[in-house]
Amino acid sequence: MLIIELIKLTINGKEVGAPTGSTVLQAAELAGIEIPRLCYDKDLSPLGACRLCVVEVKGNRLLPASCVTPIFAGMEVQTESEAVVEARQTILELLVANHPLDCMTCDKMGDCKLADYAYKYGVKDSSFAGATHQYAIDDSNPFIIRNLNKCILCGACVRACEELIGKDNLSYLNRGFHRKATTAGDVDYIESDCVFCGQCVAVCPTGALTEKTMAGQARRWDIKRVQTTCPFCGTGCNFDLAVKDGKVIGSLSNPNSPVNGRNLCVKGRFGWDFMYSDKRLTSPLIKKDGKFVEAGWDEAYDLIAKRFNEIKAKYGPDSFASLSSARCTNEESFLTQKFTRAHMGTNNCDHCAGACHAPSVAGLTNSFGSGAMTNVISEISSEAELLFLIGINPTESYPVVGYKMRQAHRNGCNLVVCDPRRTELAAEADIWLQQKHGTDIPLLNGLMHIIIKEGLEDKEFIATRTENYEAMKALAAEYTPGRVSEITGVAVEDLYKVARLYATTYKAMAFYSLGITEHICGTRNVMSVANLAMLTGHLGRPGVGVCPIRGQNNVQGACDMGALPNVYSGYQSVTDKAAKEKHEKAWGAPMPDKVGLKIPEMFEAAYEGTVKSMYILGENPVLTNPNANHIKEALEKLEFLVVQELFLTETAQYADVVLPGASFAEKDGTFTNTERRPQRVRKAVEPLPGKADWEVIGEMVTRMGYPMSYNHPGEIWAEMASLSPSMAGISYERMEKESVHWPCTSADHPGTPILHIGKFTRGLGGFQPNEHIPPGELPDKDYPILLCTGRVMQHYNVTTQYSAGIAEVWPREMTEVHPQEAAKLGLVTGSKMRVTSRRGSVVTTAWVTDKVQPGVIWMSHHHSETPTNELTSPFVCDIAGTGEYKVCAVKIESA
């Protein structure tokens, strides 16, 4: 047990105790005494610059700044003595002398520390006259208004940008009166390297930095704050929605957020406005004579019930397929798979995890027995000594996770990045292995080869915790450094460096994402990462593990809820007799026991005419699935398609009935983040279409003849938990009080942040040796360029395009082209270019950069004007069925 020695001191005559090393300010806070402060922020390094936190210490001639003064035994402190108050008044008068006193119209009023302290100490005006700043206001970006006339130079924004985000976009320019906390070259934010995460706004104590969306909308005291979970990536950040008169006007940091504290990225802080896009659907639409017409709910439900039921009667249960959504709540996914199984009588239920992390689920289940991230995000900064990243670009795809990695690296944690593309973290890493696209297995096998050859493997772990090691060893023996270097393009000495570092670091965490999974050998890639971790005993304790970071807000949850063709909620197999019987009893209907179709199989079946009707909740496979033209043809062949969506998406265009969806801010429910942590989503405003999705599904299915009625999503969760042992201990009531990770089997179970302690879920960890499998399609004479795809920081798959602010800063696809290729075609950044594969052709805009290798272009899939997935490969992972989004062959030309 850690024993913390308390030092005794007296503050304002009261004896208090505080741990060794505390500052006076911290000791006072522990004793419930708040010392005024402007530059101090508990999440930032102490600066001691504003001097407002001065206190009187007996025996000390001067008034020390309490935020940087350590305590000592017997110290006698006065926090509000006459001398202290006088000093604070003088400081405030000096600050106010050069600060516009337009508090009546200042948006920060109510949350402005300067105003609060001026009020407290009765500072109305200043006796100091002199020059004042007349800086131009920077409001040339859509998110942040920067009025440096109100800046008090506390440096919180500079420190937040450096210490929380690691973007280092701000510093202090000039000196004395001319000192300014600003960007390099003092340019506007929009002209700088700013990523608009808004942390500078969150920490600013005055009106110098404010949210543009809230300007003139409401003062802080007029706002209702509703804590909720971010609807973008799988990190699971929390924030408060600021609500005024039934409308969301902003997103504000909530320091009690379990995963992210006050940190957010541009999407979470400013991307929520997609919910007010004028393209939102507000009423059901029925296609009549090829055109959508608005319809009432009853008419829509009647038509859906009639058609789904008659198609099922005519062609059988397996002619139906449903897609739930990794963007919707757990409760909505649960209902989707429930009605698919209980009423439609088929296991043909999936969601887009199939398009991203199905190989993780399949691969890690093979290796460990559980498909989930083994450790938790907080260990990045609290435990890890080495972060080993392969095929993951955190600062863009999961920015808050990326910020934590950068913090850890700056605090001394080693960072190794394996990525063909020079991502931000690759550029900052201690070692960057730039392997060729699609050569992850030989790279990982090569590292294992060296580790085994040098005797650095964890022999005891291998002997007691794993099986099939001899086969692994035999295969790794084939992957000599020379051979691996030839296949991967990585220098032999770098292979040695990384192998030795990973094997000899006690706490090494491995992270990967779609760069590993979206390959023809995706599942085998995943198992190879697992092999490496098992070889070195990096599992089952803090600061180690194999950590897939999930791309969507609730892709973990949609899997957990059983929106998959092979399992019920909590990963109970549909072929397991006991699970089948349990669900038959609970749901009062026979359960199909044949494993259903995965997404690519569904569309193949639709194309071939065996699947006749589909229900798609909040997914847009036309834009997001590979080989999109094939998907379109499949959708055209369906006899009946229902799409429930926020917008009339490319997929919804093919529907017979479109049901309007509710955004995350308009409904209650839960999202489960990448580290198996279910968190509440709370309704902040009324749903635009009048109903939340869980209500719509219930009403629709009831109309189909299967009664499904709930008063609140909490009841749906409770039903799910009663059927799913791994989540049985988690309830809405418990989520109000604490945030736990599943497995959590009972109300008194503390949850399981770290999996596989002492024993793998499958018993022994299984080595799964894999040979190199090259990508299905590689550049050749006709299509000489390699296309790799992914996400950009500003956008989240398919929602952020409807955010006015985000669309303004990143309005179009920007295709990364190496200067060498660009020169051949005469392209410069901003040039129009055409990209053509064997499957399709799109027009895009070039961004000439050496982030990509020569012979490679890189595109995102966010923009419907440039449907990248019309180009991508038809090849899929042979085990999980996930498309090989990361590699295909194209040709490029100027357009």
Added chain:
Amino acid sequence: MADYKDIINQYKDLPGGIIEAYHAVQREYSYIPEEAVEAAAAAFKRSKAEAYGVATFYSYLKVGKRGKNVIRICESAPCHVAGADAVIAALEKELGMKMGESTADGKFALELTECVGQCQATPVITINSKPYENVTADKVAAILTEYK
């Protein structure tokens, strides 16, 4: 003129060498080009913002173009009392520009500075760091001809 990148690289391995590098660039250019600040950030592995912070902290360093010969006149009390005002007026008249500006031909820049430590012979001006003592308005033209 030497390339600022080459100049900066000479100091790359020196601890805190960014300040030395700035001085060296300024000796060559009489100012620090903005691109040189970015090059220094890359060479010394600092953020661009911090490199700007360092370059703008010291009044002796100047980011952005200015005249080749930098004339500084002390604005501290001893020079002020000794009649710096008249010297400033003469400099402005002779060069045809105001304090803080550079001449159109790029030959001269005129700036105020704090005490340069030559208070035994006030008013003092410096041109490219060379001090001129006991300057009076009527001496200004002659001093400047050395640089024309």
